[in-house]
Amino acid sequence: MPCNTSKITQILDVRNQDLxxxxxxxAAKxxxxxxxxxFPTETVYGLGVHKDNPEAIERLYEAKKRPAxxxxxLMIADIGEVELYAGAVSDVAKRLMESFWPGPLAIIFPLKDGSDICVRLPDNAIARDLIRTANIPVATTSANTSGHPPSTDASQVTAYFKDEIDFILDGxxxxxxEPSTVVKIKDGVCEVVRHGIIPETTIRNCLKKY
Incomplete structure (x- = not known):
């Protein structure tokens, strides 16, 4: 069970360095x-849960009213974690990681079983400290209900979710x-599947250099 037993979303002000x-x-617990x-990222606020906890995943989808x-x-704290989850990384993916990570680019990696996994390394110390301290795989999505604009501060998160989530790290x-850009890598080809803060032309120009 979540350690917030009050059923009221608690806001933790991480701008207070003493706390x-x-x-x-x-929050990690x-x-x-x-x-x-x-929690904040360099783009918008995100919601995180334990990736391997089905009940937590279900709660997240219900809170967001998100289609299944x-x-x-998967948000990671260190670039070396990629191979733990994605296995072998292609040259194209490595180029993108070297150029844009940490940063607002999510990469969909193909897996050996034919499925895939979306991974992002954020350029935000609060997000990375949270993930590193939790020491679990953290599945994330933007902090908004489905079909509405993402939250860019803690008050917007509260307005969307009332008491449906446990903690807000207020940074x-x-x-x-703007949201992060999402690309999919398959058979050495990079496809932009969601346009975001990094323009597609910037990504294409990066890959042309190699």
Whole structure:
């Protein structure tokens, strides 16, 4: 069960440096125990849950009113974690990782069983500290109900979810209002599947250099 037993979403202000690591530890414990935690990234606020906890995943989809066919993104804290989840990484993917990570690019990697996995390494210390401290695979999505604009501050997260999530790490407004760009790598080909803050032309120009 999530460690927030009050059934009221608790806001933890990580701008207070005296309480920073205490807040990170509380939120990380909540993730390990099946809770839903909102946190800032360099683009918009995200919601995170334990990737391998079916009940937490179900709660997240219900809170977001998200269609079941829409994927979640695995968010990592260190680039070396990619191979733990995605296996062998293609040269095209390596080029993108070297150029844009940490940053607002999510990459869909093919897996040996024919499925795939979407991974992102955020350029935000709060997000990375949370994931690293939780020490679990963290599945994420943007902090908004389906079909509505993503949250760019803690008050918007609260307005969307009331008491449906457990904790919000309040890092203040995000520097961007645009979502991350999502690309899919298959058979050495890069396809942009969601346009975001990194323009497709920037990605294409990056790949032309190699």
């Amino acid at each position: 920073y690591w205490t807040s990170i530890e509380i 909540a993730l390990r125990n099946g809770g839903i935690v909102a 066919e829409k994927r979640l993104t 203040g407004p995000t520097p961007s209002h």
